[in-house]
Amino acid sequence: MTQQLDVNRVSVRFGDFTAVDSASITLNKGEIGCLLGPSGCGKTTLLRAIAGFQTINEGQISVRGRVLSTPDMQVSPEQRRVGMVFQDFALFPHLNVSANVGFGLRHLQRRERESRVRRLLKMVSLDDYAGAWPHELSGGQQQRVALARALAPGPEILLLDEPFSSLDSELRTQLASEVRDLLKADGVTAILVTHDQHEAFAMADQVSLLHDGHIDQTDVPYNLYHRPANAFVAQFIGGGSLIDVTVNADGELNDRLGVLDMKSRSFAPGQQLRLLIRPDDIEYDESSAIQLRVVERAFRGANFLYELLLPDGQHVPCLAPSHIAADKGSLLPVRFNLQHVVIFNGEHQVFT
Numbered sequence: 505m506t507q508q509l510d511v512n513r514v515s516v517r518f519g520d521f522t523a524v525d526s527a528s529i530t531l532n533k534g535e536i537g538c539l540l541g542p543s544g545c546g547k548t549t550l551l552r553a554i555a556g557f558q559t560i561n562e563g564q565i566s567v568r569g570r571v572l573s574t575p576d577m578q579v580s581p582e583q584r585r586v587g588m589v590f591q592d593f594a595l596f597p598h599l600n601v602s603a604n605v606g607f608g609l610r611h612l613q614r615r616e617r618e619s620r621v622r623r624l625l626k627m628v629s630l631d632d633y634a635g636a637w638p639h640e641l642s643g644g645q646q647q648r649v650a651l652a653r654a655l656a657p658g659p660e661i662l663l664l665d666e667p668f669s670s671l672d673s674e675l676r677t678q679l680a681s682e683v684r685d686l687l688k689a690d691g692v693t694a695i696l697v698t699h700d701q702h703e704a705f706a707m708a709d710q711v712s713l714l715h716d717g718h719i720d721q722t723d724v725p726y727n728l729y730h731r732p733a734n735a736f737v738a739q740f741i742g743g744g745s746l747i748d749v750t751v752n753a754d755g756e757l758n759d760r761l762g763v764l765d766m767k768s769r770s771f772a773p774g775q776q777l778r779l780l781i782r783p784d785d786i787e788y789d790e791s792s793a794i795q796l797r798v799v800e801r802a803f804r805g806a807n808f809l810y811e812l813l814l815p816d817g818q819h820v821p822c823l824a825p826s827h828i829a830a831d832k833g834s835l836l837p838v839r840f841n842l843q844h845v846v847i848f849n850g851e852h853q854v855f856t
């Protein structure tokens with residue numbers, strides 16, 4: 505497979521502060537990557553470096569084998585064949601939909617330009633809106649126009665910077681998977697920046713989770729969830745809690761969790777481990793003898809997300825149907841149902 509993007513050990517510093525720390529990403533042609541992470545982790549800085557708006561202090565960025573950035577050299581953004589879609593649509597308000605999409609195609613003959621614009625509008629299902637003005641379109645439609653405009657010149661790589669964040673959350677995930685289908689159908693290589701894991705999972709083939717400027721893990725969404733490389737990834741993805749546990753004399757973890765057989769995992773009695781508890785690992789069960797006190801609760805529509813207190817003072821999350829409405833301070837009968845046991849020894853996951 506042809507390698508399209510190669511970001512090789514790139515660092516970006518602002519004075520003494522390292523915003524991106526030796527980040528590496530490779531994408532093959534047609535692959536969709538994602539930079540995911542909390543605010544301030546360096547996502548936008550890295551994307552800007554790939555676009556050519558940001559100088560780098562270490563490493564190298566290449567697209568299709570052509571070196572675009574090193575600490576000593578930087579190809580300008582216009583010469584990179586990189587398309588960009590931003591959060592705020594940024595359509596030209598005085599141009600209609602067709603003219604917006606055709607904006608980067610002015611070098612083409614009129615007939616060729618019109619036919620490419622038609623094809624792109626069809627691709628984003630807006631062929632009936634060619635003559636419409638941006639203000640006549642919904643947010644989702646405007647973002648599809650912005651996407652068609654960015655794709656019009658045939659970029660070698662498309663960069664999407666929080667493209668759906670001004671849309672409401674339901675539309676966001678839906679549009680993310682629609683855009684994925686469009687990019688896949690056209691074989692476009694793309695990188696999405698987002699802090700929303702649902703958007704990341706709906707759209708990307710591989711997700712790089714950034715934390716304080718460095719990439720903690722690059723993986724397919726399934727592995728980020730089920731095989732998190734470290735405690736940060738485990739807690740960021742899926743909103744879990746890591747609790748301290750001790751292996752008992754029989755080689756089991758059995759205190760408040762019900763028995764988990766650790767024998768096959770070669771842990772020594774007395775060994776201290778950390779166990780990842782995700783909200784859906786703890787179920788409401790009115791017949792259970794385990795009763796945990798409610799510390800916090802948040803209404804999530806179909807569910808309540810509870811924070812529960814373990815006898816030793818640690819907190820765990822629990823997702824319960826919203827008809828189970830236990831007040832703060834009351835006891836909730838629960839059962840641990842650990843579908844996928846994720847165990848950490850110190851910072852690192854123990855693969856079992």
Ligand SMILES: Nc1ncnc2c1ncn2[C@@H]1O[C@H](COP(=O)(O)OP(=O)(O)OP(=O)(O)O)[C@@H](O)[C@H]1O
Nearest residue numbers: 518521523541542543544545546547548549550699
């Ligand atoms: N031009 C700059 N000068 C100094 N510091 C900067 C500059 N640009 C970004 N930073 C700092 O670098 C860090 C990373 O910023 P960046 O915008 O890349 O984060 P982000 O992950 O995209 O965050 P967000 O999701 O909030 O946009 C932040 O601490 C930010 O304050």
